[in-house]
Amino acid sequence: MTTPFTTKTLEEALTAKLMLNFGKVPEEATDQEMMKASALVLRDVMAIRGVEANRKARREQKKQVHYLSLEFLMGRSLMKNAYNLNVLPELKEALGNLGFKAADIFELEPDAGLGNGGLGRLAACYLDSMTSLEIPATGYSICYELGIFKQKIVEGQQVEMPDDWKNLGAAWLLPKPEEAQEVLFGGTLREFWNNGHLHIVNENATRVQAIPCDMVVAGYDTDHVNTLRLWDARATKPVDMALFSRGEYLKAAEETAMAATIAKILYPEDNHYEGKSLRLKQQYFFVSATVQSIAKKHLETYGTLKNFHEKNVIQINDTHPALVVPELMRIFIDEAGMKWDEAWEITTQSVAYTNHTVLAEALERWPQSLMETLLPRIWQIIQEISDRWQRKVEEFYHDGEKLQRMAIIWGGEVRMANLCIAGGMAVNGVSGLHSDILKKDVFKDACGMEPHKFQNVTNGIDHRRWLSEINPGLDSLIRDLTGGDDYLKNPPALRKLEAYADDKAVQAQLAAIKRENKENFARYIKRAQGVVLNPDAIFDVQVKRLHEYKRQLLNALHIISLYQKLQDDPNAITQPHTFLFGAKAAPGYAVAKRIIRLINSLADDIAHNPICKDKLQVVFLENYRVSLAEKLMPASEVSQQISTAGKEASGTGNMKFMMNGALTVGTLDGANVEMHEVLGDENMFLFGLHADEVQQLKREGYVPQRLYNRDPELRRCLDALRTGFRDGVTYEDLYQRLLFGMGGSAADEYLLLADFQSYCQAEERMVKTYADSEQWNRMSLCNIARSDIFAADRAVADYANNIWHVEHR
Numbered sequence: 001m002t003t004p005f006t007t008k009t010l011e012e013a014l015t016a017k018l019m020l021n022f023g024k025v026p027e028e029a030t031d032q033e034m035m036k037a038s039a040l041v042l043r044d045v046m047a048i049r050g051v052e053a054n055r056k057a058r059r060e061q062k063k064q065v066h067y068l069s070l071e072f073l074m075g076r077s078l079m080k081n082a083y084n085l086n087v088l089p090e091l092k093e094a095l096g097n098l099g100f101k102a103a104d105i106f107e108l109e110p111d112a113g114l115g116n117g118g119l120g121r122l123a124a125c126y127l128d129s130m131t132s133l134e135i136p137a138t139g140y141s142i143c144y145e146l147g148i149f150k151q152k153i154v155e156g157q158q159v160e161m162p163d164d165w166k167n168l169g170a171a172w173l174l175p176k177p178e179e180a181q182e183v184l185f186g187g188t189l190r191e192f193w194n195n196g197h198l199h200i201v202n203e204n205a206t207r208v209q210a211i212p213c214d215m216v217v218a219g220y221d222t223d224h225v226n227t228l229r230l231w232d233a234r235a236t237k238p239v240d241m242a243l244f245s246r247g248e249y250l251k252a253a254e255e256t257a258m259a260a261t262i263a264k265i266l267y268p269e270d271n272h273y274e275g276k277s278l279r280l281k282q283q284y285f286f287v288s289a290t291v292q293s294i295a296k297k298h299l300e301t302y303g304t305l306k307n308f309h310e311k312n313v314i315q316i317n318d319t320h321p322a323l324v325v326p327e328l329m330r331i332f333i334d335e336a337g338m339k340w341d342e343a344w345e346i347t348t349q350s351v352a353y354t355n356h357t358v359l360a361e362a363l364e365r366w367p368q369s370l371m372e373t374l375l376p377r378i379w380q381i382i383q384e385i386s387d388r389w390q391r392k393v394e395e396f397y398h399d400g401e402k403l404q405r406m407a408i409i410w411g412g413e414v415r416m417a418n419l420c421i422a423g424g425m426a427v428n429g430v431s432g433l434h435s436d437i438l439k440k441d442v443f444k445d446a447c448g449m450e451p452h453k454f455q456n457v458t459n460g461i462d463h464r465r466w467l468s469e470i471n472p473g474l475d476s477l478i479r480d481l482t483g484g485d486d487y488l489k490n491p492p493a494l495r496k497l498e499a500y501a502d503d504k505a506v507q508a509q510l511a512a513i514k515r516e517n518k519e520n521f522a523r524y525i526k527r528a529q530g531v532v533l534n535p536d537a538i539f540d541v542q543v544k545r546l547h548e549y550k551r552q553l554l555n556a557l558h559i560i561s562l563y564q565k566l567q568d569d570p571n572a573i574t575q576p577h578t579f580l581f582g583a584k585a586a587p588g589y590a591v592a593k594r595i596i597r598l599i600n601s602l603a604d605d606i607a608h609n610p611i612c613k614d615k616l617q618v619v620f621l622e623n624y625r626v627s628l629a630e631k632l633m634p635a636s637e638v639s640q641q642i643s644t645a646g647k648e649a650s651g652t653g654n655m656k657f658m659m660n661g662a663l664t665v666g667t668l669d670g671a672n673v674e675m676h677e678v679l680g681d682e683n684m685f686l687f688g689l690h691a692d693e694v695q696q697l698k699r700e701g702y703v704p705q706r707l708y709n710r711d712p713e714l715r716r717c718l719d720a721l722r723t724g725f726r727d728g729v730t731y732e733d734l735y736q737r738l739l740f741g742m743g744g745s746a747a748d749e750y751l752l753l754a755d756f757q758s759y760c761q762a763e764e765r766m767v768k769t770y771a772d773s774e775q776w777n778r779m780s781l782c783n784i785a786r787s788d789i790f791a792a793d794r795a796v797a798d799y800a801n802n803i804w805h806v807e808h809r
């Protein structure tokens, strides 16, 4: 790869940018201006490489990957791009020479928080790997004005604040108004015959302009770059009083209103579907603009759409972009004049669907009445797809129940997952267990009919970001022990670390790195939140979205039981133990918000109780996000992955902890299963019911009160929810939910009580092991060494080989 800058040329470029954009010399510029200038300088280099990458793609006519996702949780880009362009040391030095502190400049960059959690961060990691593996790929999403809300904790409760990221974050974006697309909503369909063809036109539609704002992404150690295309919405014409007399004024006003709202906010619901019409508008807006732009580029290169599937593959990230199926059909039939069968053949060979959740409440089912009025032509096409699918299923199974379960339109709703299965060439889950559950349970009938479509691709994370970039101490130890930086492009090189598992000197080095990272994190949290962490304590961490199935409440119950033991016997805890939580709750998810409040009440009580000093501490980390995870992962020692077995599709935080040497306390759920396959019982702390046992227990009839009556330790800790803590707030509601269920949900739906003792024992084993630092560091090294299986490079190579059929580095 060519290196774009020396320190000196970088200084010159930064100085020139400051002058051109802000009319200032470096001595006059603010940190903000310098951050923008740095972004613009790197953006220029990547944009130039983008021109070459596009020319090359056209010349070589390679198959293109299009990754569609309503979420791309990119986080910060400055350090990452400098790292991938191989100029990070030069950038730091140049900033220093110009009188700035590099760390301050990096810290100023807002996170591009265009996602909720796992699904969005996965898309961001895959974009890095696709680029680093030199796959010609483009990501597509919406250029939300406001990303995931900022979380403040006020009196123990979550308060949401708008995330206005674009002020500084837009420095990475290149608007391309000349590549705008028009997206149509509503209107009426008029059909007419011409030249023996039935034509369909939409009259009186509400039109919205989609403007691409491209974010170029650099790969690691390659000149190849890819693009993340974020669509922004604009009205097609200004509201013009002159139109009033022609009756077009209202239409224009409607278009302006639609354009103003469509790209305004990211929906903050994670794993929970709500049939909001604005959300459907967002989905179609982004899908239609994307498909039109792909088709247009394809036509420019090949002059026909008949070979579309040979040159394009469209990967859809969950069902949120499912409308690609009918939208491709619309373009092939209405715009390219193809017959249904030909269009269907090409569509079903172009689209692949990844499922990311089995929670029933997360499955998208749009009301047909909404589809019909908002997207009349798309609705017609969906009906035709549904009818034909129905006939196919009937012919295959002759079974009414299966017909119902596999239906695309049923009970006045459009089931998006079934649409994706029918309209795609591949369906994959995101871990071995999850894919098995899809095959044997959730999509059993479809799998029986079309088994060839069903695959597994276990998730992965960008190990360059999540290890090398954020944990420089560990990175340098790995380089020393594995003979250089090979592992950056070849993750299995990490396995060489295993040879040092019993090496006392290496164990000590590993411990020293962790210690330093803990101290750094403690310093940061002191500054950010005013909380003092004890670096001698075990850093025991659960960070992820707040959801009942993820069982943050189980973690809290265990802490309550420890606290009660400590109150009985001040010597019950010998090893200082700090529990760290970080989690955003969907603003409308009342129970999740109550759990956040409980954790804060508990933290406050413990903080004010002198018997806990240097023994027990609970901290709720405000506003958990990508940039906070980057500081936290290197400092973590225990990773809590404690979802009810069968519920967490994969998890990716679990992989980040493992790569940074934390040990996992977890259930056999999602990718923890694969983690266990490479680590064995001896290198993690497993507990709890297995997925099949969970199902069996539920079938037999689960009665949590029995456990409550039988187990005095558990009873005492549940009773503490009723009494509450120092702040006088009672958690009777949570107590009631666990014992009796509420609002239609079963008592203890996620089996916290069933797994409670097993969980406490796993934590005890963990604490015991921690006392044996040799053993602990041996396990930690083993975790790092075997984390290669969770590199996104591996996952993306799996997609490339088994689903996309494209070459890669």
Ligand code: 26W
Pocket (backbone or CB within 6 Å): 116, 117, 118, 119, 120, 122, 269, 270, 271, 272, 273, 274, 318, 356, 357, 362, 363, 364, 430, 459, 648, 649, 650, 651, 652, 670
């Ligand atoms: C329609 C509302 C909605 C929004 C987001 C429903 C579902 C989602 C996502 C599919 C939820 C999600 O992020 N799932 C997570 O995906 C990760 C990446 O594959 C997995 O690691 C997590 O286990 C899974 O919960």
